[in-house]
Amino acid sequence: MTSAKETHDVALAETGSPEEAHLVLVPKPSDHPRDPLNWPSRRKYIILGVLCLASFAGAIAPLSAQLNLEGQAKLYHKTTLQESFANSAALAGMAGGPFFFAPIAHRLGRSSLIFWCILFTLICQIWGALMTHPGDYIPFIISRLFTGFFGAVPTVLGPRVVTDLFFLHQRGRAFTALHMSFLFGTIAGPTISGFISAEAFFPVEFWWTVGLLGLTLICCFFCLEETGFDRMDLERNPPVPLSFLENRLVTFFFGRRVVRPDSWKNTVSPVNTHMVKIGFTPFLIGICPVTVIMGLFTLISFGFYVGVNALTPVWLQKPVAAGGYGFTLKQNAAFTFSHWIGIIFVLILGHHLNDRLPLALARRWNNGVWKPEYRLHVLWLPSLILNPIGLGIFGAALQYHLHYMVLALAVFLVTIGSLASVPVTVNYVVECFTKYPAEAGIVIGAYRIAYGLTISFYINPWVDAVGVGWVYGMMAFFAVLSFFFVMLLMWKGHAIREIQFTSLASSEEGEKLMD
Numbered sequence: 001m002t003s004a005k006e007t008h009d010v011a012l013a014e015t016g017s018p019e020e021a022h023l024v025l026v027p028k029p030s031d032h033p034r035d036p037l038n039w040p041s042r043r044k045y046i047i048l049g050v051l052c053l054a055s056f057a058g059a060i061a062p063l064s065a066q067l068n069l070e071g072q073a074k075l076y077h078k079t080t081l082q083e084s085f086a087n088s089a090a091l092a093g094m095a096g097g098p099f100f101f102a103p104i105a106h107r108l109g110r111s112s113l114i115f116w117c118i119l120f121t122l123i124c125q126i127w128g129a130l131m132t133h134p135g136d137y138i139p140f141i142i143s144r145l146f147t148g149f150f151g152a153v154p155t156v157l158g159p160r161v162v163t164d165l166f167f168l169h170q171r172g173r174a175f176t177a178l179h180m181s182f183l184f185g186t187i188a189g190p191t192i193s194g195f196i197s198a199e200a201f202f203p204v205e206f207w208w209t210v211g212l213l214g215l216t217l218i219c220c221f222f223c224l225e226e227t228g229f230d231r232m233d234l235e236r237n238p239p240v241p242l243s244f245l246e247n248r249l250v251t252f253f254f255g256r257r258v259v260r261p262d263s264w265k266n267t268v269s270p271v272n273t274h275m276v277k278i279g280f281t282p283f284l285i286g287i288c289p290v291t292v293i294m295g296l297f298t299l300i301s302f303g304f305y306v307g308v309n310a311l312t313p314v315w316l317q318k319p320v321a322a323g324g325y326g327f328t329l330k331q332n333a334a335f336t337f338s339h340w341i342g343i344i345f346v347l348i349l350g351h352h353l354n355d356r357l358p359l360a361l362a363r364r365w366n367n368g369v370w371k372p373e374y375r376l377h378v379l380w381l382p383s384l385i386l387n388p389i390g391l392g393i394f395g396a397a398l399q400y401h402l403h404y405m406v407l408a409l410a411v412f413l414v415t416i417g418s419l420a421s422v423p424v425t426v427n428y429v430v431e432c433f434t435k436y437p438a439e440a441g442i443v444i445g446a447y448r449i450a451y452g453l454t455i456s457f458y459i460n461p462w463v464d465a466v467g468v469g470w471v472y473g474m475m476a477f478f479a480v481l482s483f484f485f486v487m488l489l490m491w492k493g494h495a496i497r498e499i500q501f502t503s504l505a506s507s508e509e510g511e512k513l514m515d
Contacts, residue, residue, distance in 0.1 A: 023169050023359075023513060024511070024512055024513050025037075025167050026167060026168040026169070026370070026508055026511045026513060027167070027168070027231075027508070029231075030231045030234065032229075032231075032234055032237075034229060034237060034240065035229050035231060036164045036165045036227045036229055037164075037165070037166075037167065039165070044165045044166065046223050047161065047165065047223060047224060047225060047227070048161075048162070048165065048174060048177060048178070049223075050216075050219045050220060050223040050224055051114070051154060051158050051161055051178060051224070052177055052178055052181035053181070053216050053219055054114055054118055054154035054216050054219075054220060055154045055155040055158060055178060055179075055181045055182040055185065056181040056182065056184060056185040056188075057118065057121075057151075057185065057209070057212050057213050057215075057216040058117070058118065058121055058150070058151035058152060058153065058154050058155065058182070058185070059151060059152070059155070059181075059182045059183070059184075059185025059186045059189065060185040060186075060188065060189030060192075060209055060212065061121050061122075061124070061125050061147050061151045061189070061209050061213060062090035062091075062093060062094060062121075062144055062147040062148035062151050062152075063087060063090055063185075063186050063189050063190055064125075064189045064190065064193040064205050064206060064209050065086055065087075065128070065144070065193065065202065065205060065206070066087050066189070066190035066193075066313065067190045067191075067193065067194040067313050067329060067332050067333060067336075068193065068194065068197050068198075068202045068205060068329055069083040069084060069313060069314070069317065070317060070329065071197065071201070071202035071329075072086070072140075072202055075132070075134060075202070076134060076136070076137040076140070077134060078137060081314065081460065084311070084313075084314060085141060085457075086140065086141050086144045087144070088457070089141045089142070089144045089145040089148070090144040090145065090147060090148040091148060091306070091449050092145060092148065092449075093144070093145040093146060093147065093148025093149035093150075093151075093152070094148040094149070094151065094152035094445075094449060095148075095152075095445065095446045095449040095450065096149060096446075097148065097149035097150060097151075097152050097153060097156075098152055098153060098156035098157075098438075098441075098442040098445060098446075099279075099282055099442060099446070100149075101113060101117065101153050101156070101157075102156070102157075102278065102279070102281075102282060102438050102439055102442055103278040103279040105157055105160070105438065106259070106278050107259065108259065109226045109228070109251065109258055109259045110157045110160055110161055110226065110227065110228065110438075111220070111224040111225060111226050111227075111251055111252070112226075112251060112252050112253075113153065113157065114153060114154045114157060114220060114224060115217065115220045115221065115224065115252050116252075117150045117151070117153040117154065118150075118154065118213060118216050118217050118220060119217060120146075120150040121147055121150040121151045121213055122210055122213040122214065122217070124143055124146045124147040124149075124150060125143075125147055125206050125209055125210050125213065126206070126210060127139075127143040127146075128140060128143035128144060128147065128203070128206050129203040129204075129206035129207055129210070130203070131143060131203070132201075132203055152182075152445070155178065155179065155181075155182040155441075155445075156438060156441050156442050156445060157438050158178045158179075158441070159175070159178075159426060159430045159437040159438055159440070159441040160227075160437045160438040160441075161227050162174045162175060162178060162437075163430065163434065163437045164227035164228065164229065165227060168370065168431075168508055168511070168513070169355055169359060169513065170355065171355070171427055171431075172350070172354030172355035172358065172375065172423070172424075172427060173350070173351055173354060173355055175354070175423040175424075175426060175427040175430075176347065176350035176351060176354050176423040177347075178423070179422045179423040179426060180343060180346060180347045180350065180419070180423070183343060183419050183422060184340075184343050186309070187309075187336060187339040187340060187343060188340070189209070190313075190333070190336060191333050191336040191337070191339075191340070192208070192333075193205030193206075193208070193209075193333075194329050194330065194332055194333025194336070195330060195333045196208055197329070198328070198329040198330040198333065221248060221252065222248075224251070225251065226240070226251055226258045226259065228259060238257060238258055238259070240258050278439075281436055281439045281504070282439040282440075282442045282443050284501055284504060285429075285433055285436065285439055285440055285443050285504060286443040286446075288499070288500040288501065288504065289496050289499045289500065290429070290432050290489065290493070290496050290497045290499075290500065291429060291432075291440070291443055291444070293485045293488060293489060293496065294425055294428065294429055294444065294447075294485065294486075294489065295443065295444060295447035296447070296482065296485050297383075297421075297425070297482045297483065297485040297486050298421065298425050298444055298447045298448045299447045299448065299450055300478050300479060300481075300482035301383055301387060301417070301418055301421050301479055301482055301483075302418050302419075302421060302422060302448045303448070303449075303450065303455075304387070304391060304414070304418065304475045304478075304479060305387075305414055305415065305417075305418030305419065306448075306449065306455070308391075308394060308411065308414055308472075309339070311455065311459060312335075312411065313332055315398060316331070316332050316335060316404075317329075317332060323398070323401070323468070325404055325407075327404075335404070335407075335408060335411075338408040338409075338411045338412045338415070339411060339412075339415050341412055341415075342411070342412045342413075342414075342415025342416045342419065343415060343419055345416055346382075346415070346416055346419045346420045349382075349416075349420060350378075350420065350423055350424075353378050354375070354378055354423060354424060354427070357374075357377060357378055358374035358375045358377070358378070359374075359513065361374040361377060362374055362513055363513075368512055368513050369510060369511070369512055369513070370508055370509060370510065370511045370512075370513050371493070371494065371509050372428055372431040372432055372493065372497075372507055372508070372509060373428075373489055373490050373493035373494075375424055375427055375428050375431070376424065376428060376486055376489060376490050376493075377490065378420070378424050379420070379421055379424055379483070379486055382416055382417045382418075382420035382421060383417055383418075383420070383421050383479070383482075383483055383486065384480065384483045385417075386413045386414075386416050386417035387413070387414060387416075387417025387418055387476075387479050388417070388476040388477070388479045388480050389413055389417075389476070390409075390410045390411070390412070390413025390414035390415075390416075390417055391410070391414055391472050391473075391475045391476035391479060392472065392473055392476040393406065393409060393410035393413065394407065394410035394411065394414060394472045395468065395469045395470065395471060395472025395473045395475070395476070396469060396473075397410055398468045398469065398472070399467065399468055399469025399470075400469070417479075422448065425444055425448075426440075426441055426444050426445070428489075429441070429443070429444045431507055431508060432497055432507050433504055433505075433506060433507075434506045434507060434508060435504070435506040436504065436506075459471070494509065497509075
């Protein structure tokens with residue numbers, strides 16, 4: 001058994017910073033050995049690592065066909081723009097699936113649901129790989145929809161697991177690892193698939209992901225654990241078998257036995273009122289002013305990145321005479337390394353700043369007392385400066401057909417500017433609704449994807465109306481304006497957070513983080 005004091009000592013030892021030498025643990029752990037906050041660091045990081053792998057694999061699967069548009073177009077007798085609708089379908093599934101699965105997680109358990117959703121993602125990936133006849137265009141699109149529907153679940157349930165396992169001063173790095181794994185999957189998947197399928201029939205780009213998903217399933221089975229725990233009433237936590245095989249069977253095949261009873265009460269009634277309430281919670285969170293304001297920023301800031309990422313293959317593979325760069329599939333796959341470099345930069349930046357900067361601001365400005373808005377100050381450089389500059393350069397490169405390395409620089413800057421905001425915004429909204437972290441993550445994720453999944457349908461008329469340079473130039477101006485939403489929360493976040501449903505209100509503001 002690990003005591004709360006031992007947990008406190010270990011957590012302080014892990015900070016490795018003199019400034020954090022007197023951190024107070026928030027939330028306060030119990031003395032129960034089953035409390036995830038008391039688990040050894042190695043156990044926590046193994047669970048986080050498998051969760052990151054599940055997020056990575058779940059993101060790779062739906063978008064693995066993103067680059068090989070020409071091969072799909074020839075088979076299905078469609079244009080490359082029509083083939084890009086498969087990516088929009090995948091994004092739609094990634095946005096919608098979590099709304100369906102969030103209530104079920106309360107009933108069956110987080111780990112169990114992640115395991116089964118990875119399995120169904122694998123099945124849908126095989127479905128897509130078998131769509132090899134000219135008349136399979138619609139089933140192929142539907143396979144992408146359902147792959148996204150199941151594949152996004154690990155990332156959306158991740159915030160719940162992160163808040164179960166980690167203290168407030170550790171969450172910034174944990175959220176960075178989780179969401180960078182997911183976002184790296186959206187980038188690495190198309191890159192690897194592009195190289196694999198460049199000289200082959202395009203369904204081969206699905207088969208390698210089946211192996212990755214199978215490996216992920218094995219890791220989930222051996223390493224994931226149910227992290228839900230009631231610290232207020234210890235007697236309500238169900239017993240968990242100690243033997244390995246029985247523990248695994250109970251967790252993944254009979255998940256209700258390891259889930260707190262309050263998560264699935266009223267099951268004898270024809271209508272499970274608790275489940276209905278949980279199902280509506282994301283929508284209630286979505287209309288709270290703090291979520292709307294942060295969501296509008298996210299929709300614009302990250303939505304432009306999705307638009308750039310989804311349509312870059314179209315611009316690169318267009319013939320030079322049509323205003324494109326005439327790239328082959330291999331050249332297009334190589335170009336995506338500009339995203340890789342950007343996301344590695346974001347990962348390093350987030351690891352060093354996403355916890356340390358907010359803690360430093362709390363110490364300097366508020367005598368060590370916490371406010372969720374301190375997390376938002378990480379966004380000044382990436383969101384206000386780098387993202388708009390990158391969008392402007394991207395538009396200029398396409399307008400004047402500048403060298404493709406200029407285009408790569410633009411993509412690098414947009415990648416940093418947009419992706420750096422993801423873990424910060426999710427972490428902030430989760431800490432505004434600490435009782436419902438998964439539901440808060442669902443809402444901000446839907447805002448994040450909403451713009452990007454529709455852009456394929458109207459980008460051409462927009463380009464025809466104002467020219468490609470001004471399309472992305474306007475995006476740059478909108479990105480700057482969207483940062484005013486963040487500044488509003490920095491200024492009046494406390495007052496705005498109080499304008500919400502009383503049953504949802506929950507944050508850690510006012511907690512003393514430093515002795």
